[in-house]
Amino acid sequence: MKLNEIVNKKELAPSVKLFDIYAPNIAKKCLPGNFIILMVSEYGERIPLTINDCDRAKGTIRIIVQEIGRTTQELGKMKVGEIIPNLMGPLGHASHIEKFGKVVCIGGGVGTAVMYPIAKALKEKGNEVITIIGAKTKELVILEEEMKKISSSVHITTDDGSYGKKGFVTDALNEILSAQKIDRVFAIGPLIMMKIISEITKQYSIPTIVSLNPIMIDGTGMCGGCRVSVGNETKFACVDGPEFDAHKVNFDELLHRNNRFAEEEQHSCKLQEK
Numbered sequence: 001m002k003l004n005e006i007v008n009k010k011e012l013a014p015s016v017k018l019f020d021i022y023a024p025n026i027a028k029k030c031l032p033g034n035f036i037i038l039m040v041s042e043y044g045e046r047i048p049l050t051i052n053d054c055d056r057a058k059g060t061i062r063i064i065v066q067e068i069g070r071t072t073q074e075l076g077k078m079k080v081g082e083i084i085p086n087l088m089g090p091l092g093h094a095s096h097i098e099k100f101g102k103v104v105c106i107g108g109g110v111g112t113a114v115m116y117p118i119a120k121a122l123k124e125k126g127n128e129v130i131t132i133i134g135a136k137t138k139e140l141v142i143l144e145e146e147m148k149k150i151s152s153s154v155h156i157t158t159d160d161g162s163y164g165k166k167g168f169v170t171d172a173l174n175e176i177l178s179a180q181k182i183d184r185v186f187a188i189g190p191l192i193m194m195k196i197i198s199e200i201t202k203q204y205s206i207p208t209i210v211s212l213n214p215i216m217i218d219g220t221g222m223c224g225g226c227r228v229s230v231g232n233e234t235k236f237a238c239v240d241g242p243e244f245d246a247h248k249v250n251f252d253e254l255l256h257r258n259n260r261f262a263e264e265e266q267h268s269c270k271l272q273e274k
């Protein structure tokens, strides 16, 4: 096997692909919550992706990617046997895992892939894990079986009601919080989802952790691209995070910053289609 070679590829849902990549040095060191930054071509952009799992004996890491723009679509086209030209990691702080008691882990869309290693580590530490998975529609629900193995219950919501309960993860969360005492909430998904979850758990005074997804470039704290305001302080998500206390995050500022290059991103996608 060659360094950074794709050794396994699977389609989990339309536009959601799993890759196992031979990267023994990263596999040796990575912990739940870490991510990598890769480039799919020598002149491409650098994009961050969470390490979903690893096999230290085989020297492989697993990533799960949703194709939403040019680079993720280019990655989605890569085949088993191909080499990822540039891949670095593990990056970011590992998740803070301890025995909290009863925890709710919420994954929205591909956020479920980011949540899985954290939920697994929480379970291994002796927590009771209640999972909520949210997706737009049935075929986009991912990792349901994996989450069932580590959770006391799994609640699924779809926006169109094609699977689980019709509605949003926040509906399921409200139901759980009104019925039982929860010690901590972890939420990973679209920014707007994490913002609303944060507002709900604040009312119950439940400590809540979110994994933020600002635009990252170098991943080493030097470019400033991933800066976020947390508790009125400027933090760099790549080196200070990506996990933060949800109740201190300025979500509105981050929502604004993440849309900053929307026009350029659409233009880049169109160039690729030509």
Ligand SMILES: Cc1cc2nc3c(=O)[nH]c(=O)nc-3n(C[C@H](O)[C@H](O)[C@H](O)COP(=O)(O)OP(=O)(O)OC[C@H]3O[C@@H](n4cnc5c(N)ncnc54)[C@H](O)[C@@H]3O)c2cc1C
Binding pocket: 035, 045, 046, 047, 048, 049, 050, 051, 063, 064, 065, 066, 067, 068, 069, 070, 071, 072, 073, 110, 113, 114, 212, 213, 214, 215, 216, 217, 242, 258, 259, 262, 265, 266, 269
């Ligand atoms: C720490 C972290 C972990 C992540 N883990 C995963 C994961 O496991 N699976 C997954 O599918 N996605 C993950 N993402 C999101 C992923 O990085 C973006 O979807 C990807 O960069 C989009 O690139 P694109 O060229 O395909 O899309 P574009 O069309 O260029 O962008 C679409 C949107 O993706 C985001 N984005 C674009 N470029 C970057 C960048 N360099 N850094 C961060 N966000 C960007 C922006 O919000 C943008 O509006 C993670 C992001 C972060 C910050």
Ligand code: FES
Binding pocket: 215, 216, 217, 218, 219, 220, 221, 222, 223, 224, 225, 226, 227, 236, 237, 238, 239
């Ligand atoms: S990505 Fe450059 S400072 Fe974080």
